Amino acid sequence: MRSMLHFMFLLCIATPVLGELEYRLQPRQIAVNTWLLEGSTEDFDRNNGGNIVNTAFILTTAGVVVIDTGPSKRYGEAMRRAIAAVTDKPVVKVLLTHHHPDHVLGNQAFREAPIAALPGTNRRLAEQGDAMAENMYRLVGDWMRGTELVLADESLEPGLLQVGEHRLRLLALSGHTGADLAILDETSGVLFAGDLVFYQRALTTPNSPGLDIWLADIDTLAGLPWRLLVPGHGPLASDDAPLLQMRDYLGWLDGVLGEAAASGADMNEVWRLPIPERFAAINLSRYELIRTVSHLYPTYEQRVLREPVP
Ligand SMILES: [Zn+2]
Known part of the structure; x- marks a missing residue:
């Protein structure tokens, strides 16, 4: 009996808990040479x-271009395996859409490739990256094990970037961060909008310079071919439903x-405002409204205070 208990004890401590933490990424080919790894909302x-x-x-004739590296080292490594299942060509460029943790903390897995970002993205990453990583450890725990911030080593300018036969048009916008x-x-007609576009999932605003700026960016995206x-x-999406939303x-x-600011409402009143029925399909809208407020x-309150009293 004692040896049985001992055996079971050993079994328990030997269970590889981390072994269960597998992202099981499933790349889906969405266009010529183009694979998407879609996360949940x-x-x-x-x-x-x-x-x-x-x-x-x-996947270009010159090698692989990666767009965002995911939320952790473990994700980045899983992404590398997903890429290796498709091609043995090297990763020749990593493009970061912005500095938020879910998009960049897989960078460690792509260290040998040039990691490129807008200068403003890298600046924000240097300022906020460690705190963001710490917060991610708190939120998702062991999935983050071993994850450290890796900054971009190349600065991107807006304009054309040719990689192999693919012609990538880079746009420097600003509404989200x-x-x-x-x-x-x-070359493929695919637009990678980064977090300028959330679809069926409420948008997040911790670094947004203003919703008016973001709206102007949506118009810019809508005008692209x-x-x-x-x-x-x-x-x-293959239609403009995400942009309309x-x-x-x-x-x-x-x-x-x-309107709430003009009426002098305080924050906890705004948190409770009704969310229109037409946004019912948008996941986390109440949660993100509270954060956005x-x-x-x-x-918005300061703007009201600055306006001259008529
Ligand atoms: Zn973001």
């Missing part, structure tokens, strides 16, 4: 390991925050 938690984000890669890269692959749109979060949602948010409402 949830918030970070210990079940999803932070895989709430869309990442992608493009102040430095947001959108990538239009002119794309055929497929990859949002930063949420499902792929973003415009509608941003316009509604901007309107309610402005804490991020942006003070600016």
Whole structure:
């Protein structure tokens, strides 16, 4: 009996808990030479390991271009295996759409490739990256083990980037974080919008310079000649439904925050405002409204205070 208990004890401590933490990424070919790794539309938690984000890669004649590296070292490594299942060509470029943790903390797995970002993205990463990584450890736990911040080593300018036969148009926009890269692959017609576009998942605003700026970016994206749109979060689209939803949602948010400030409402009243029925399919809208109020409402209140009394 004693040896049986002893055996069971050994079995317990020998169980590789970390072995269960597998992202099981399934790359899906969405266009010529183009694979998408679609995350869930949830918030970070210990079940999803932070895989709430869309990442992608493009296989060119010159090698592989990676777009965003995911929320952890473990994700980055899983992404590398997913790429290796498709090609043995090397990764020749990593493009970061912006500095948020779910998009960049897989960088460690791509250290040998040049990691490129807008200068503003790298600056924000240097300032906020460690704190963001720490927060991710708190939110998703062991999935993050071994993850450390790796900064970009190349600065991107807006314009054309040719990699093999793929012509990538890089756009430097700013509505989500102040430095947001959108990538239009002119060869395949795929637009990688990064977090300028959330679809069926409420947008996040911790670093947004303003919803009006973000709305202008949506107009810029709408004017591009794309055929497929990859949002930063949420499902792929071949029509402009994600852009219409973003415009509608941003316009509604901007309107309610402005009206609430004008009426002198305080934050906890704004948190409870009704969310229109037409946004029912957007996951986490209440949760993100509460966060957005804490991020942006003070600016709306200050604007009201600055306006001259008629
Ligand atoms: Zn983001």
